[in-house]
Amino acid sequence: xxxxxxxxxxxxxxxxxxxxxxxxxxxxxxxxxxxxxxxxxxxxxxxxxxxxxxxxxxxxxxxxxxxxxxxxxxxxxxxxxxxxxxxxxxxxxxxxxxxxxxxxxxxxxxxxxxxxxxxxxxxxxxxxxxxxxxxxxxxxxxxxxxxxxxxxxxxxxxxxxxxxxxxxxxxxxxxxxxxxxxxxxxxxxxx
Amino acid sequence: xxxxxxxxxxxxxxxxxxxxxxxxxxxxxxxxxxxxxxxxxxxxxxxxxxxxxxxxxxxxxxxxxxxxxxxxxxxxxxxxxxxxxxxxxxxxxxxxxxxxxxxxxxxxxxxxxxxxxxxxxxxxxxxxxxxxxxxxxxxxxxxxxxxxxxxxxxxxxxxxxxxxxxxxxxxxxxxxxxxxxxxxxxxxxxx
DNA sequence: CTAATTTTTGACCTCAAGTTCAAAAACCGT
DNA sequence: ACGGTTTTTGAACTTGAGGTCAAAAATTAG
Numbered sequence: 432x433x434x435x436x437x438x439x440x441x442x443x444x445x446x447x448x449x450x451x452x453x454x455x456x457x458x459x460x461x462x463x464x465x466x467x468x469x470x471x472x473x474x475x476x477x478x479x480x481x482x483x484x485x486x487x488x489x490x491x492x493x494x495x496x497x498x499x500x501x502x503x504x505x506x507x508x509x510x511x512x513x514x515x516x517x518x519x520x521x522x523x524x525x526x527x528x529x530x531x532x533x534x535x536x537x538x539x540x541x542x543x544x545x546x547x548x549x550x551x552x553x554x555x556x557x558x559x560x561x562x563x564x565x566x567x568x569x570x571x572x573x574x575x576x577x578x579x580x581x582x583x584x585x586x587x588x589x590x591x592x593x594x595x596x597x598x599x600x601x602x603x604x605x606x607x608x609x610x611x612x613x614x615x616x617x618x619x620x621x622x
Numbered sequence: 623x624x625x626x627x628x629x630x631x632x633x634x635x636x637x638x639x640x641x642x643x644x645x646x647x648x649x650x651x652x653x654x655x656x657x658x659x660x661x662x663x664x665x666x667x668x669x670x671x672x673x674x675x676x677x678x679x680x681x682x683x684x685x686x687x688x689x690x691x692x693x694x695x696x697x698x699x700x701x702x703x704x705x706x707x708x709x710x711x712x713x714x715x716x717x718x719x720x721x722x723x724x725x726x727x728x729x730x731x732x733x734x735x736x737x738x739x740x741x742x743x744x745x746x747x748x749x750x751x752x753x754x755x756x757x758x759x760x761x762x763x764x765x766x767x768x769x770x771x772x773x774x775x776x777x778x779x780x781x782x783x784x785x786x787x788x789x790x791x792x793x794x795x796x797x798x799x800x801x802x803x804x805x806x807x808x809x810x811x812x813x
Numbered sequence: 814c815t816a817a818t819t820t821t822t823g824a825c826c827t828c829a830a831g832t833t834c835a836a837a838a839a840c841c842g843t
Numbered sequence: 844a845c846g847g848t849t850t851t852t853g854a855a856c857t858t859g860a861g862g863t864c865a866a867a868a869a870t871t872a873g
Contacts, residue, residue, distance in 0.1 A: 432840060432842070432847075432848055432849075433839080433840060433841080433847085433848040433849025433850070434838065434839040434840050434848080434849050434850040434851075435839070435840060435850080436850070437839095437850075437851075454738075455736070457648045457649075458648075458738070460829075460830060460831080461830070461831060461832080462829085462830080462831095470851085471851065471853070472831090472852085472853080473833080473834080473850095473851070473852055473853070473854095474850070474851050476831090476833075477849095477850065477851075477852095478850090481832080531736075532736065532737050533736070533737075534733065538733065538792055539733050539734075539736075541792065541795045541796060542725065542729065542730050542734060542792070542795070543646060543648075543733060543734045545646070545722075545723065545724070545725070545730075545795060546722045546723050546795070552795060552796055553796075555795075555796055559793065559796060559797075587804060587805075587807075590801065590804060590805045591786070591805055591808045591809045593789070593793070594785075594786050594789030594790055594792075594793055594805050594809065595782070595789055595809075596789065597789035597792040597793060598784070598786055598787065598788035598789035598792070599785055599789075601729055601732065601733070601785075601788040601789070601792065602750065602784070602785055604732045604733070604736060604737070604743065604746075605732060605744075605746055605747035605750060610781065613778060613781060614781045616778075617778045617779065617781065617782045618782045618785065618786075621812040621813075622812075623818055623819075623870060623871040623872070624817085624818040624819025624820070624869080624870060624871080625818080625819050625820040625821075625868065625869040625870050626819085626820080626869070626870060627819090627821095628820075628821070651859075651861080652861060653859085653860085653861095661821085662821065662822045662823070663822085663861090663862085664820095664821070664822055664823070664824095664863080664864080665820070665822065667861090667862065667863080668819095668821075668822095669820090672861085672862080673862090
């Protein structure tokens, strides 16, 4: 019983995620969140406790959807190298095609909140680990399929690719598409 | 004539840089700056105009000293690969050995202020460009000296290395030393 | 010493962020 | 329709950020 919720929590979290992604954690005020979600400030606090807690949900959602996208793109037909290139290119292009270059929420978070928020750092770490796992699995798959050199260490290679990807997303804030694509090409020529 | 300055502006900028680096732009209040520099708030505003302007000076100083360090380390005797490894390792270790993992001020800036501050983005871009130039020069030097493969495109390779370095500094916020060193090893095996 | 000039400083101001809350609204079972 | 329960909401509160300012302090020229 009691008055029913007038909004879908998942939708609110998704909208909040977009806002945090675009404006950063500190840059997003409760008023911004109320406007973005269409839910009054007080109600948001009633449902989510605090700005930080809502952000936690948003980051979690980001990690989940990000992993799903990666999984989807990496698993399409093609060699490991082709699939990784497609995925990296997709991320870079998505960012550059948007109205603002918001980069990666996880990275933005760890850079902005850094060490001051242990919990956030751990959440980001989990997201990165998952990505590395997906990359390693796809490389290993390619190795067994024969399109990746026998001698490649999938785990080590996945780590380097993750570093490259993180770097690309940093550089996507200040460099143009041609440069970023060139980096992808050169980086992938290696393995 | 007039009352003489009671502080060295360069020293104040250096102290401010340390504070911004550790706490971020938004995370650093005028009160923090006054405490860190030993100069009263009002005096800081009198000398530097605004928090943002002081930050500008701090970022400029960061770029300059960073470039000097890179130049110094890269130019010591050894092959290009050895020197790049030494430089990357130095940066990672410096970050991990500090009391807090503050990463790279330039990167933190572009992630935190991102597109909302065009000027900051441009400043960071200049810093990145300079770094890429230094890497490219060192690789080209190695190519001519014979310790780098003839077929390597120094410019393209420098871009990839910059991406790797940026990625390393992001990952240095959440991963441990062993992983980061492993990434350096694998990434450098390539060229 | 005085006048002119420049710095220094903490008090003060304004505004918005982040949060709390009391009252109104919307539901359900009886 | 009433009581119990949960949500919704804007108003209200507290706090600190970012910045301004008037008065005091420190200098030099004359």
